[in-house]
Amino acid sequence: MITQQEMLAHFLPILEIGGKRYKKKSMIRAKKAQAGQVVVTKTSDGRETQSTAEKGDWLVENQTSSNELYLVKAETFQKKYTLVQSLEKGWGCYQPKGETTGLIVTDEHLEALGATKVLEFQAPWRDTMIVKSGDMLVVPPEKNEIYRIAKKEFGETYVAI
Template sequence: MKKIIIMLFSLLSLISISASVIIPQKLLLEDMKPVLQKAKTYEKFKVIYARKAVPGEIIKTYTADGYETQNTAGEGDFVVKNTTDAKEMYILTKEKFEKRYKYLKKLDSKWNIYQPLGKVKAVKVDSALTKRLGVDGIDFSIETSWGEEMTVKKGDLLVSPLDYSEVYRIANKEFYETYKAGK
């Protein structure tokens, strides 16, 4: 009986593994670039809190709908905390951070307040997009620019900076809490 239970659990894990796909960043960029070039431009309007990261620090990102991804800080990186209901946190390299945010003022002894500067192209994850990506009806994730897995759900948005250097997910609720249609 014990062997049968172990075999069932093994079989179930194989089934759940095969039902999920991770799309590599390079392939995602290639496939999404033409779609994103035609997509609407959005501006981040809500201030963020940020602090210098401690090298080796691991930040796990949680949105209102659960776990999204994680990242390990390197030298010079920043930890960003969005001012959404979820207060999701993530890591940005110094280069990305300085392109996307402008210092406003000190919040407290740990965090500073920054104004967003960045604009993105965004596409909603719907049936047409999942068909294009070859993952319609399948749970899927994307590989981030830093090599981690990032959860993607229908209704989320796949976004890219205007230089099309990467594609990442922003959960639906958090996207509309922080972005508005650009000019």
Template sequence: MTTQISKTEIQQIFHSQTSNRFYKFREVQARKAIPCEVVVTVINGEIETKNVADQDSVVVMNITTKSREQHIISTTKFASRYQNGENITEDWSTFQPIGEVDAMEWFEDSVEFEAPWGELMIIHKGDFLCGIPDSPTDIYRIARAEFFDTYSNQPKTSSDETITISVKEYDELVESSIFLTCLENAGVDNWSGYSFAKELLEEYE
């Protein structure tokens, strides 16, 4: 049976250890939450935690991870952690992160602890225990693979230009990119019309 520790205990553990600053660099999709909807965060088939939305909630989905896990945060926190976050709507849209965390690797056995939103959260050996700078009570877990996929110890530079597009447009672009790769692997560059298609592309550009 997994050991349970209190919110106070996990905060004491985190603040007594050395942590490092990391910066989120992967885009996410997000929408306004429906009041009272329950969002269950699932990582590799295991329930990490769950949360119930209120009228001031946003549902965030990590679109670059294998689990494409979802979680809930407040509209205020979302606006402070994502570019143009104040423009959140009921529709899924893509947002670029500007948030950062202090994080430490968890070397102990698995434990469950009370997350900032009042629900239990599990952390395993090798995962990361994270805290929001200047918010000492916001302590939570990020699974190891998801952490390295979405956070870097190097901040994004101001030269990293970004845009916001809809989920539909994003999915279409990804599908088109994958299909183009498949065509090239199948030898489409040997097709008699390939050079003409490249010329048409240059005209569009």
């Protein structure tokens, strides 16, 4: 498995040359996660990754066809989302803010790292994450992490800027 640092070292130069800027176009639902809560992120093409909530983390639900769930650290959540409306049972509706740089993964990208159909790498939250040709690899403006967003969900939630 390729580490998070190896992924950054390999893809940051590629993203800086050929990446595009994107922002999230759709609202999200979110609430405070329970420490110890295990969240399995599933997209339209199956299981993507798994993470365990720590104190202060937020549980986020994207408004996509798969309603994927994932965890976000409190500090990151505050930077990326603004409350629009409080909902029932601790949930809220949030407007995304900020941007990301993304790159559509090609077969050549995978082959350069020794993979054919699926590349497994370490997600920023230390679990294994997969990426396939056609998916997006994205980095935040801080360029301190890299992760995958499945092709279908990326199209449902992001727009080029």
